Amino acid sequence: MRGAPCPNILLMRPCLLRPGLHLPRCRLGQAARGSTIPAILPRAQKRTNVSLSDSKRRISVYNGNAAVSRPVSAEPLRTFSSTCANSSNAKANAPASGGHKPMTELEKRISAIPIERYRNFCIVAHIDHGKSTLSDRLLEHTGTISAGDANKQVLDKLDVERERGITVKAQTCTMIYKNPKDGLDYLLHLVDTPGHVDFRAEVTRSYASCGGALLLVDASQGVQAQTVANFHLAFAEGLTLIPVVNKIDMASADVERALDQIERAFELEPSKALRVSAKTGLGIEKILPAVIEEIPHPVGDASKPLRMLLVDSWYDTFRGVICLVRVFDGQLKAGDKIVSFATGNQYTVGEVGIQYPNQVPQTLIRAGQVGYVFFNPGMKKIQDAKIGDTFTNLGCENVVEPYPGFEEPKPMVFVAAFPTDQSNYTKLSDSIGQLVLNDRSVTLQKDSSDALGAGWRLGFLGSLHCSVFQDRLRQEHGADVIITEPSVPTKIVYSDGEEDIITNPAQFPEYDHHRLRSATLYEPVVKATIALPEDYYGRVIEILEATRGTNEGVEFFGNQVIMKYEIPAASLVDDLFGKLKGATKGYATLDYEDAGWRESDLVKMNLLVNKEPVDAIARIVHRSQAVRLGRAWVVKFKEHVSRQMFEVVIQAQAGRQIVARETLKPFRKDVLAKLHASDISRRRKLLEKQKEGRKRLRAVGNVVIEQESFQKFLSK
Numbered sequence: 001m002r003g004a005p006c007p008n009i010l011l012m013r014p015c016l017l018r019p020g021l022h023l024p025r026c027r028l029g030q031a032a033r034g035s036t037i038p039a040i041l042p043r044a045q046k047r048t049n050v051s052l053s054d055s056k057r058r059i060s061v062y063n064g065n066a067a068v069s070r071p072v073s074a075e076p077l078r079t080f081s082s083t084c085a086n087s088s089n090a091k092a093n094a095p096a097s098g099g100h101k102p103m104t105e106l107e108k109r110i111s112a113i114p115i116e117r118y119r120n121f122c123i124v125a126h127i128d129h130g131k132s133t134l135s136d137r138l139l140e141h142t143g144t145i146s147a148g149d150a151n152k153q154v155l156d157k158l159d160v161e162r163e164r165g166i167t168v169k170a171q172t173c174t175m176i177y178k179n180p181k182d183g184l185d186y187l188l189h190l191v192d193t194p195g196h197v198d199f200r201a202e203v204t205r206s207y208a209s210c211g212g213a214l215l216l217v218d219a220s221q222g223v224q225a226q227t228v229a230n231f232h233l234a235f236a237e238g239l240t241l242i243p244v245v246n247k248i249d250m251a252s253a254d255v256e257r258a259l260d261q262i263e264r265a266f267e268l269e270p271s272k273a274l275r276v277s278a279k280t281g282l283g284i285e286k287i288l289p290a291v292i293e294e295i296p297h298p299v300g301d302a303s304k305p306l307r308m309l310l311v312d313s314w315y316d317t318f319r320g321v322i323c324l325v326r327v328f329d330g331q332l333k334a335g336d337k338i339v340s341f342a343t344g345n346q347y348t349v350g351e352v353g354i355q356y357p358n359q360v361p362q363t364l365i366r367a368g369q370v371g372y373v374f375f376n377p378g379m380k381k382i383q384d385a386k387i388g389d390t391f392t393n394l395g396c397e398n399v400v401e402p403y404p405g406f407e408e409p410k411p412m413v414f415v416a417a418f419p420t421d422q423s424n425y426t427k428l429s430d431s432i433g434q435l436v437l438n439d440r441s442v443t444l445q446k447d448s449s450d451a452l453g454a455g456w457r458l459g460f461l462g463s464l465h466c467s468v469f470q471d472r473l474r475q476e477h478g479a480d481v482i483i484t485e486p487s488v489p490t491k492i493v494y495s496d497g498e499e500d501i502i503t504n505p506a507q508f509p510e511y512d513h514h515r516l517r518s519a520t521l522y523e524p525v526v527k528a529t530i531a532l533p534e535d536y537y538g539r540v541i542e543i544l545e546a547t548r549g550t551n552e553g554v555e556f557f558g559n560q561v562i563m564k565y566e567i568p569a570a571s572l573v574d575d576l577f578g579k580l581k582g583a584t585k586g587y588a589t590l591d592y593e594d595a596g597w598r599e600s601d602l603v604k605m606n607l608l609v610n611k612e613p614v615d616a617i618a619r620i621v622h623r624s625q626a627v628r629l630g631r632a633w634v635v636k637f638k639e640h641v642s643r644q645m646f647e648v649v650i651q652a653q654a655g656r657q658i659v660a661r662e663t664l665k666p667f668r669k670d671v672l673a674k675l676h677a678s679d680i681s682r683r684r685k686l687l688e689k690q691k692e693g694r695k696r697l698r699a700v701g702n703v704v705i706e707q708e709s710f711q712k713f714l715s716k
């Protein structure tokens with residue numbers, strides 16, 4: 001399908017529809033050759049009762065009869081007796097020492113709800129379409145938070161989330177809802193997911209613990225790039241989707257257009273769409289009845305051995321590593337001894353509970369529930385909390401099948417981080433370690449630079465991800481840190497077939513390295529989906545062509561255009577999104593996915609100061625950009641380096657070529673100041689002496705570049 005014009009937007013992310021997900025590839029092929037979405041989507045409709053969040057998710061279709069109908073109680077239901085019962089676990093499964101604590105009213109209410117009345121769901125939407133606001137509104141509607149706390153973005157807990165108004169970490173919240181139709185309590189788990197493309201790993205993880213989703217579309221903006229992308233992720237995960245048109249209170253709302261787009265793009269029935277305003281609360285009361293009606297309940301057996309998926313983890317200063325888990329089978333309570341399939345490590349459960357919306361301890365959590373757990377003693381290393389890991393009761397490893405786990409996200413953007421003051425290395429190391437625990441998509445390696453000392457090389461999913469991490473490092477940990485310019489990896493294939501992927505430009509071989517001469521270089525490319533109003537089409541084409549992109553298809557939906565381009569990933573770190581926003585008055589939206597490597601005429605750029613390369617500033621760029629970037633470098637570096645006693649030459653080198661140069665004049669001590677004007681021979685002698693001195697200094701003197709200069713140079 002690569003390179004073929006895309007007949008409809010469903011096909012824009014074909015690789016997300018993974019094999020093995022009941023969506024035969026031939027269907028996609030047929031559609032790609034001209035048939036339209038209906039060939040595919042009636043299946044999606046049929047799949048409204050496909051529950052892939054049950055214990056056989058990813059491999060089987062939910063059979064309504066298979067649901068466990070046993071009423072649940074807060075008492076352990078340990079009827080499994082094979083290997084597990086004979087293990088030391090039998091003892092551990094007895095109530096935690098100290099006996100039962102009396103159940104709280106909340107626990108009593110939860111324990112009376114059977115799994116058939118659980119619903120796990122999330123909200124699928126484009127960034128800023130109102131997920132967090134709607135989540136707050138639902139929490140308020142169910143009495144989980146008081147009316148005064150709504151609109152405070154309760155689930156956006158991080159400072160950076162509140163400040164930037166975006167969700168970075170997926171948060172979850174349990175709600176109890178009394179359904180007016182049958183007067184019964186339902187246990188709902190709402191997972192608030194990030195909308196931005198860089199946080200896709202968070203989104204995918206969240207979907208894994210859900211049975212369905214609200215597909216939220218802003219009535220004034222309509223379907224956007226990430227609505228399409230996130231729809232495909234949710235669709236591939238087999239989630240039941242309920243269309244919801246939000247922001248109907250806005251003067252610019254065009255509900256009919258949004259409904260038309262939802263129907264044409266996703267083949268979802270517009271008559272089933274709910275029309276709401278998350279801000280004013282208009283129409284909100286229809287959402288939870290629809291969730292109960294449409295979204296299948298999770299399937300699991302609380303009497304079986306524990307089968308529990310680690311969905312997320314974070315670090316709490318007082319309690320250590322806390323894990324967010326989805327229990328598929330069995331139940332979990334304090335004192336249980338459990339084992340990780342990924343690491344083989346054994347743990348004793350210290351506390352279990354639910355997010356309501358803050359952590360509320362429970363006697364136990366059981367099959368179908370999403371909750372938190374921490375251990376006593378806690379996990380030793382932060383790396384032990386492997387997202388996607390399966391846990392079971394100790395002794396049940398042979399009878400429980402682990403989940404396949406999650407695909408490791410691949411970092412696309414790399415930076416190096418150094419403490420401004422090397423004596424703060426350990427402190428900064430701890431801060432970075434804690435943030436990495438909270439964000440498993442970040443990769444971390446030790447690094448060092450001649451200019452900046454010891455530090456780390458960090459890999460991120462995208463530039464926003466990278467800048468959010470920097471903000472968090474500064475805000476939450478008060479870190480004083482120098483961060484180098486972001487770069488993407490480069491692949492070198494040598495003539496003997498050996499491959500090397502370079503993520504640190506300083507480690508890229510110099511142009512005169514004998515192996516590089518016969519090597520082929522590759523840069524990563526992405527398939528980008530860009531949505532914009534038709535009026536800006538021409539300007540956006542210009543920008544995309546300038547990125548060395550290849551047009552792979554354009555679709556028109558009324559006045560909305562959806563374009564598909566293959567572009568170098570390097571253009572994303574060069575603020576492509578900012579440029580698109582600038583050219584479209586902020587209307588353009590962008591989504592992308594990894595599309596492998598493309599052969600490219602790449603060259604290593606060095607910044608030379610008096611002929612010495614400054615390793616922290618090296619970069620691999622396309623040859624066509626070398627002169628422009630080189631010019632910008634030397635001019636900017638000159639601005640930030642203080643003058644020395646001797647002349648400093650700043651050069652940008654691309655491969656073997658010097659592409660730009662600036663000279664920083666030395667301090668000029670006026671050695672002639674006290675001399676009489678007519679004393680010419682004395683005057684010449686003094687100037688000669690000064691020249692000699694400068695020459696000597698230049699030969700032996702190191703250019704002293706203060707950390708501050710680097711900081712200023714590296715900051716945008």
Ligand SMILES: Nc1nc2c(ncn2[C@@H]2O[C@H](COP(=O)(O)OP(=O)(O)OP(=O)(O)O)[C@@H](O)[C@H]2O)c(=O)[nH]1
Binds near residue numbers: 132
């Ligand atoms: N007028 C109006 N504004 C709304 C409505 N829902 C949300 N908003 C506003 O839209 C903006 C974005 O809302 P959020 O809830 O933060 O959006 P989000 O989808 O969670 O954003 P991310 O988490 O970054 O993906 C905020 O300024 C909200 O106040 C609505 O129904 N009507």
